Amino acid sequence: MDRLVKPDVKEVELSFKSGQKCSAVFRLTNLMHTMTVAVSLSTTNPGVFSFPQPFSIIPPLSSATYTLLSQPSDQPPLRSPHDVITVRSAMLPTGKAHQEDLRRLFSAPGRHVFRDAIIPISFVGPxxxxxxxxxxxxxxxxxxxxxxxxxxxxxxxxxxxxxxxxxxxxxxxxxxxxxxxxxxxxxxxxxxxxxxxxxxxxxxxxxxxxxxxxxxxxxxxxxxxxxxxxxxxxxxxxxxxxxxxxxxxxxxxxxxxxxxxxxxxxxxxxxxxxxxxxxxxADLADDRGWTPLHHSSAAGHLEAVGTLLEHSNAKYAVDIDGKTAFALAAENGHAELLPLLRLNDALHRASRLGDVSGVKSCLAEGAAVDGRDQNGWTALHRAAFKGRIECARVLLTHGAQVDAVDDAGYTPLHCAVEAGHAAVAMLLIAHGARANGKSLKGVVPLNLDRFKNHPALVARSLCREKERA
Known part of the structure; x- marks a missing residue:
């Protein structure tokens, strides 16, 4: 015979509530047709769990209800492995016994005691x-x-x-x-x-x-x-x-x-x-009129300012109080930002004036070679428009983008041609400048009519375009 009683659950679940005594109910059924059965219930953690009646008697083919109690606790008493209830049983031919008799019955080892079930105990709830x-x-x-x-x-x-x-x-x-x-x-x-x-x-x-x-x-x-x-x-x-x-x-x-x-x-x-x-x-302004550059300049973030200057023309943008990023940096005592925020201005000025030493100095100090002004012009646009060939050469040597396009779609080559500076145009074409520049407005054609007296320039430009076609 495997067992005398059978539980109605595979696991006993206690709905835990902090600081309160928890309880759960389960049933045991006597499987014997003619014999009364004595039952003993115990747990692996008697300090926490208890039964109001650990010993009981179940008549033949009858069932009994049992209540498992847990002591109040601030947090669920979880353990590994989980606590369990051990259900033991023994046949009771007399059909009657006192609690002390049952205690002695299960205290004495022997084949008369069956271990009928091991029921895990779980705590549930939020x-x-x-x-x-x-x-x-x-x-x-x-x-x-x-x-x-x-x-x-x-x-x-x-x-x-x-x-x-x-x-x-x-x-x-x-x-x-x-x-x-x-x-x-x-x-x-x-x-x-x-x-x-x-x-x-x-x-x-x-x-x-x-x-x-x-x-x-x-x-x-x-x-x-x-x-x-x-x-x-x-x-x-x-x-x-x-x-x-x-x-x-x-x-x-x-x-x-x-x-x-x-x-x-x-x-x-x-x-x-x-x-x-x-x-x-990078050029969007918030409700104060601050661009990202205003924010990084006001906070004194040097590397962020440098990154934004490479992607934005916001250096010239003013907030609702009429302040530029430079003004905010100055107000907040970020002196280290001031050269960077104005350095590109100095580079543009030196390129426009043909100040080769000034161009080299600005680049050496960290000016962005392709830094743009409020119209999208780079220093190379300035040098090309003014015919400053040596400045243009220095800028190209330092990696200036030869086909940088301004807000109107014009490249430095357009500027050189429009201003009639053939030598600068030749230099730009030699560095790969294209005859047509693309902008959001479409293709801006290069007008070489004024260089009819410079056939080498026209031929070289057309040859470049043919090679790319």
Whole structure:
């Protein structure tokens, strides 16, 4: 005979509530047709669990109900391995016995005592799940405990717990809660999505789990790019842009700031460069009239200022108070920025005047060789328009873009031709300048009519174009 009694559950679940005594009820059935059975109940943790009546009698083919009690505790008393109830039984021919008689019966070893069942004890409910999330690094077998605890949670409780798991930065817990019915599109009291919370936490594995699970964002509320830019997390920005087609890199917040404004204000150069590389507009102004350059200049972020100067003409932009980035840097005592913010002006001036030494000095001090003015002109445009061939040569030697296009679609070669400087035009063509420049307005043709007396220039230009065709 294998056993005398059979439990009606495979596991006893206690709904845990902090500071309160917990209880759970289960039944045992006597499998004997004619024999009364004595029953003994014990647990692996008697300091926590108890039975009001550890010894009992069950008549033939009858059932009895038992209550497991746990002592009040501030946190669920989880252990590894899990605590269990041991059910032992013995035949009782007399059909009657006192508690002390039953105690002696089960105290005496022998074949007359059967071990009928081992019933695991589990704690369930939202407080258990919350405890596991908060202590996941210290609770053994957290996933198995979590899966059991979730069974005692409602849908609304599970959604809030999923939000807590996202903030805990544990991707395994997030996956487990989603797999058990957690609403991946839950929003917190501020209306933010779980993905927004994950980005704020900075855990990319959690972000990946949420994206794979179909978590949606609302661009009017979820400023995920701003949050990633604020952390200088290029990896987060990249995965968000790749996985969410509705993310606009130039979207603005309530202050009309973009993610580039955020990165610039914090001096996060890596995020700034990446945002610019995927179409971020460095010239957009917020509601104060501040461009990203205004923000980085006011905060004194030297490297960010240098990066923005390579992608923006905002050096000349003024805010609603009429202040440029230079003025803000000066007001805030960032003297190290002043040469950089004005250095390109000096380079343009030296190029226009034909001051070769000045051009070399500016470049040596860090001026951007392709730095642009408010019309999109580079120093090479200036030198070409004024016929300053030696300055043009120095600029080209230092890597100046020979076909840089200004806001009207004109290249330095256009400037040299329009101003009638054949030698400079020849120099530019020798460095690969094209006869036609492209801008947003289309192709601007190069007029070589005025160089009819310079057949070598015309022939060389036409030859270059033929080679490219």
């Amino acid at each position: 407080q258990v799940v919350e405890f596991l999330i908060s202590h996941h690094t210290r609770v053994p077998e957290v996933n198995s405990s979590l899966n059991k605890a979730i069974s005692g949670c409602s849908e609304s409780q599970l959604a809030k717990l999923l939000n807590l798991a996202v903030r805990s930065e544990n991707a395994d817990l997030v996956s487990a809660l989603i797999d058990n019915g957690g609403d991946v599109n839950f929003r917190d009291s501020d209306g933010r999505s779980l993905l927004s919370s994950a980005v704020m936490s900075g855990k990319i594995e959690v972000v990946k789990v949420l994206i794979a699970s179909g978590c949606e964002i609302d661009n009017s509320i979820d400023k995920v790019l701003y949050e990633a830019a604020a952390k200088n997390r290029v990896d987060l920005i990249e995965i968000l842009c790749k996985s969410r087609s509705n993310i606009n890199v130039n979207s603005v917040d309530l202050d009309t700031r973009t993610a580039i404004h955020v990165a610039a204000a914090r001096g996060h150069v890596e995020a700034l460069k990446f945002l610019l590389s995927i179409g971020g507009n």
